[in-house]
Amino acid sequence: MAGGGDDELKLLSTWFSPFGSRVKLALHLKGLSYEYVEEDLTNKTRLLLESNSVHKKVPVLLHRGKALCESMVIVDYIDEAFAGAGPPLLPSDLYERAIARFWLVEPWFRMLDGTRTRAEMTEGVKQMLAAVASLEVALGQCSKGKPFFGGDSVGYVDVALGGLLVWVRASEALLGVKFLDGDRTPLLAAWAERFASLDVAKAALPDFGRVIKHAKMRRGAAAGALAGNN
Numbered sequence: 001m002a003g004g005g006d007d008e009l010k011l012l013s014t015w016f017s018p019f020g021s022r023v024k025l026a027l028h029l030k031g032l033s034y035e036y037v038e039e040d041l042t043n044k045t046r047l048l049l050e051s052n053s054v055h056k057k058v059p060v061l062l063h064r065g066k067a068l069c070e071s072m073v074i075v076d077y078i079d080e081a082f083a084g085a086g087p088p089l090l091p092s093d094l095y096e097r098a099i100a101r102f103w104l105v106e107p108w109f110r111m112l113d114g115t116r117t118r119a120e121m122t123e124g125v126k127q128m129l130a131a132v133a134s135l136e137v138a139l140g141q142c143s144k145g146k147p148f149f150g151g152d153s154v155g156y157v158d159v160a161l162g163g164l165l166v167w168v169r170a171s172e173a174l175l176g177v178k179f180l181d182g183d184r185t186p187l188l189a190a191w192a193e194r195f196a197s198l199d200v201a202k203a204a205l206p207d208f209g210r211v212i213k214h215a216k217m218r219r220g221a222a223a224g225a226l227a228g229n230n
């Protein structure tokens with residue numbers, strides 16, 4: 001594994017963060033070793049507050065002590081800074097690169113566990129179903145019939161969406177709605193199965209059962225806060 005020494009890498013994240021999962025995926029795909037610091041978002045470390053003083057959010061990647069924030073900015077950086085390690089995530093062709101980035105302008109997958117009213121939930125589900133329909137088109141266009149958005153191997157869009165996969169599955173289970181459906185979005189449904197079975201996904205993504213428990217707890221806390229406001 002690369003990393004360590006001059007390439008010292010430290011990741012500040014929290015176990016359930018889908019954005020942190022993106023960075024973990026990129027680090028694992030490049031075969032980079034890194035120090036992991038688990039953040040408690042209710043009691044953030046001084047290092048996190050200082051490293052991401054604008055948003056104070058995880059993930060933050062420190063490379064030789066310099067802080068990088070925003071998951072996809074970090075993934076981009078890892079791809080370029082460690083170009084020699086592992087397969088490239090972004091295509092070398094400029095046009096193809098632009099297409100991959102285009103698909104990530106929208107924050108496709110909404111986290112629905114924080115929705116408080118039925119109307120909010122119904123609207124969220126509607127938006128998610130529209131989003132996955134667009135992503136089905138994206139997958140056809142990016143993969144050109146190959147297994148991943150990146151073609152034969154996992155690329156930038158795969159990392160961006162793959163990082164959110166366990167949360168999408170958790171939303172499906174909690175809401176009783178199938179977003180990645182074999183009939184409506186056959187390409188995406190097959191992609192999700194393929195992605196989840198990769199060793200990097202197993203290493204970088206959070207445990208489904210633990211995410212479900214965490215989401216239920218957050219939902220309970222949100223409902224409690226709402227009741228307290230009434």
Ligand SMILES: N[C@@H](CCC(=O)N[C@@H](CS)C(=O)NCC(=O)O)C(=O)O
Nearest residue numbers: 017018019041057058059070071072
């Ligand atoms: N757009 C950011 C989103 C990061 C984000 O929302 N992180 C959450 C955890 S999943 C966080 O740190 N929340 C703490 C807070 O909002 O105080 C990214 O892609 O990195």
